[in-house]
Structure formats: C-alpha cells, structure tokens
Amino acid sequence: QSVLTQPPSASGTPGQRVTISCSGSSSNIGSNTVNWYQQLPGTAPKLLIYSNNQRPSGVPDRFSGSKSGTSASLAISGLQSEDEADYYCAAWDDSLNGGVFGGGTKLTVL
C-alpha cells in the first residue's frame, strides 16, 4: 500500500485530455512539492513535472501539473500513442522523514 494513492490505470484516445490524480496527506503533498515521472516500458523513469507544475527542459507543454491541498494531478492534453507509459507521483513525507512514491498509473492510449 503506497503512501500516495494513484489510480492503477487510465486511458484515452489520441488527441484527448487525460488526468491522473495523486492523493496524499498533510505530511507529504500538503506540505511539500510534488514531482511526476514517466516510465516507458523497459526504461528508467524520467522526470516529467517538478515542483508541482514545472516542466524540465525538453518536456512538451502538453504535460502539466497542479496541486491543491493534499492532492495533485498530472494532465496530458493532445494524447499521443507515445504517451503510453507508467506515471508516478512523488513527494517528501515529513512524518516518515523520507521520500514516497505513488503506486503508479498505467496509461493506455486506445
């Protein structure tokens, strides 16, 4: 059972907008920033969104992040087949004094 809760799966058709949620608590998302990772099959995770809503250089602006209270969301607009991957949220947890990941969401592009 992960400290951060994500839906196990999500799906959409090409061109659609999809959102993935990440629910936490006051000790993690509620008091620290959220980072999102994309993991393509057989590869290492890649930083997709940091500090709740910032994109690293090279990440398309189709990807966006937001945070409200103890929850965060990743939105992907103009869905493409190459977006099919696993997505993870992560944050620092002050109570655990450690990093925590969500359980991951497998995105399928139909």
Place this chain on the structure above:
Amino acid sequence: QLQLQESGPGLVKPSETLSLTCTVSGGSISSSSYYWGWIRQPPGKGLEWIGSIYYSGSTYYNPSLKSRVTISVDTSKNQFSLKLSSVTAADTAVYYCARSLDGLTKFDYWGQGTLVTVSS
C-alpha cells in the same frame, strides 16, 4: 552530459548482503545542492525510494528499510554505494541510482538500472 551507472552482482543469496555501486561521470558528485539516491522497483511493481546521501555524507533512509540499509559516498572515485543486509526474495528488484536536485524526490538524472535477484 551527466551519466550514472549501477554495478554489482546480479544474484545474491538469501540472508546475505546486496552491494551496489553507482559511478557518476560527466559531473562531480561533490557538487553542492545535489543528493544522490537509490530507488528500486520489484518486477511488475512500482517505485520505492530506498535512501539518499549528500556528498558530505549526511543520509536519509526509508524507515521501512533503515535497519538494513547503508548508503555511502566516495568522492575520490565519484561513486556512491548501497548495501542492503539480510536480503530475502522480497528484495528482488531493479535498482536505480539517481541524482536529486532541490530536494530529495526530484530525480533529474537516472542510471539505467540493474536487476538484482535474491535466490539460493
């Protein structure tokens, strides 16, 4: 371009100690503002943060693994290492090393990962 490379045995016997090293190239492990971390992923499962270390040696560990984990840094070799003792089959996973910037969960550079299997 910063690169990280994990190395170590791919097979470890139950009750023994898993030892991995991450070699950093294209940048100094002694740079300020960066932490260096280990993350693992059991086959078919999600990511788990193991712990992180600053070049000065200060460490943070996952509370669930803290009693078995040691992370150390060797600035002269530009490497940092992971030791996980008393391993069981549940420790079978792909182990990644990564650099974190501006905090301990913002991993911007990752190694390719190495599969460690715990089996007799």
